[in-house]
């Protein structure tokens with residue numbers, strides 16, 4: 001494995017763990033107004049993630065840092081391309097974090113209710129936007145030859161990407177409900193368990209819808225082949241198993257299975273992208289068919305003189321907008 | 336366990352400051368890189384860490400942080416000393432007397448060091464980024480020996496003095512520790528850069544940062560610095576004479592002095608960043624070259640307005656809470672953030 005791929009895997013792992021951990025605290029934040037009936041119960045809900053949520057966010061910072069260090073082009077294209085979307089996400093995260101810290105500082109009902117709703121919104125927005133972002137990266141956004149994003153904010157919003165947003169939202173909600181089923185007691189726990197039971201089926205429906213749409217909207221299936229791999233199948237199985245375990249009342253195992261779903265889904269997405277880090281929508285229709293691309297990937301790595309090459313299709317197509325291995329690496333490969 | 340956690344926070348904060356300043360120092364004084372097809376690539380990690388700019392900037396920021404903390408505690412303690420009355424509150428007064436004393440010692444040491452290091456930093460700046468120094472001093476024409484400006488009213492577009500009160504020789508002294516030595520002025524430096532970078536940016540490119548902002552930022556920081564030194568020394572003197580409690584006006588002043596380190600920190604950063612203009616990475620990349628082509632002015636404006644609004648609100652909430660906690664009984668029970676964990680083990 002070359003250096004770029006090692007970094008790619010590392011970043012995938014960082015994101016996978018980030019979604020696994022931060023997923024449940026987003027979920028708890030969104031469930032806060034619904035599961036906590038009074039101030040004390042809401043405090044209990046927040047305390048359940050109190051020691052963890054900021055540690056969980058560090059995984060995101062590390063992932064961003066790794067992207068910046070290893071793939072500056074990726075970082076630059078994504079952060080300026082998704083500028084407004086990331087701005088909204090950042091503001092939501094700021095408000096949410098402050099909410100956790102400030103909520104208890106004044107013993108007034110209005111003060112606390114205000115922060116509760118800000119925590120709710122600050123958790124809902126990123127939970128939704130993460131799915132939108134991942135769906136956009138997988139489907140492709142307009143990126144030109146100079147690796148500049150040429151679209152605007154509204155190019156990022158479509159039925160497909162919104163369904164993607166619903167996927168992360170529902171999976172994180174389920175994750176949060178399962179987490180609370182383990183971490184709390186009494187009435188709050190019962191409500192959390194009931195919420196998990198109710199959330200499972202809608203989650204499955206949304207995920208299935210998203211998978212079907214993904215088949216039509218992206219080349220991920222073609223990238224992965226007829227057998228999409230253990231991770232893709234495992235993700236589906238784990239989600240089904242989680243549903244069964246919830247019904248059996250085994251919430252610990254259900255939480256573990258849902259966690260597995262998150263990990264394996266991230267793995268599938270990143271594997272579907274590799275060796276690209278973002279897909280450009282400016283050229284996919286011009287691409288040779290998917291099998292040709294797979295063929296290229298496996299066979300066109302070296303030319304007649306044995307020099308390593310990137311897959312041929314990428315060099316031939318006009319408007320090549322696939323953003324991939326960093327330039328230095330490319331220079332080294334062709335040198 | 337708590338002590339361990341406190342030390343981890345201290346070490347974490349220092350390390351965080353160090354790495355941030357190493358990154359910032361690269362923009363001030365790029366080292367340890369080669370250009371590969373227009374891209375700067377790191378050649379030697381060690382050289383990046385030993386960038387001379389880091390080792391004047393880091394101590395300055397660290398001592399500035401100590402000063403900030405000290406003046407914060409001084410201000411709160413002064414406030415509580417003012418508010419507590421009668422025998423019943425004697426224990427409270429003892430407590431805040433103690434914190435005032437410690438903070439005065441820390442503050443005096445911190446502000447003394449921040450000034451000393453700042454002086455070194457300025458000497459380094461004369462070598463590394465002379466344009467920043469010329470801008471900070473409002474020095475339009477080169478001088479030898481160079482005078483230090485007490486008050487300069489300049490004609491910024493015309494790049495000349497309108498009115499200036501200067502102390503002869505002092506700038507040379509501050510820069511070189513002797514009363515002679517040439518300090519380059521804004522106009523000469525601009526001409527020199529125009530010649531040096533003519534191939535890259537054309538002969539007419541401009542290399543002058545926003546002058547008034549730099550000039551006044553520098554003055555605000557240094558002014559706040561000397562004011563804090565005076566306050567801290569006077570506080571120590573009063574403590575030594577055991578006359579602090581009789582100087583109620585001084586205590587009231589110390590409450591307002593909480594603002595001083597914040598003013599110095601903010602203006603210090605304005606100087607550091609604005610003084611580097613028009614470079615994003617000094618000598619390597621101008622800001623025009625660093626702009627993301629797809630991020631529009633409108634988007635930037637929107638984000639600026641949003642951030643300012645949210646931070647503005649947060650500052651207001653923060654000050655409100657700080658006030659509340661500063662006035663709270665220090666021996667009262669913790670609030671419920673730490674309690675009520677029973678049902679959420």
Ligand code: HEM
Pocket residue numbers: 363391392393395396398399400402403446449450451452453454456457460467556557558559560561563596599600601602603604606607608610
């Ligand atoms: C009174 C004497 C002082 C002098 C001569 C001085 C000098 C300097 C100089 C030359 C810089 C710019 C460094 C660069 O751009 O390369 C700077 C920046 C800065 N100063 Fe000061 N300073 C003084 C006092 C203070 C005080 C009292 C504080 C805060 C309590 C402070 C906080 C800062 C900060 C936060 C920066 C920006 C970070 C940096 O580049 O170091 N300074 N100072």
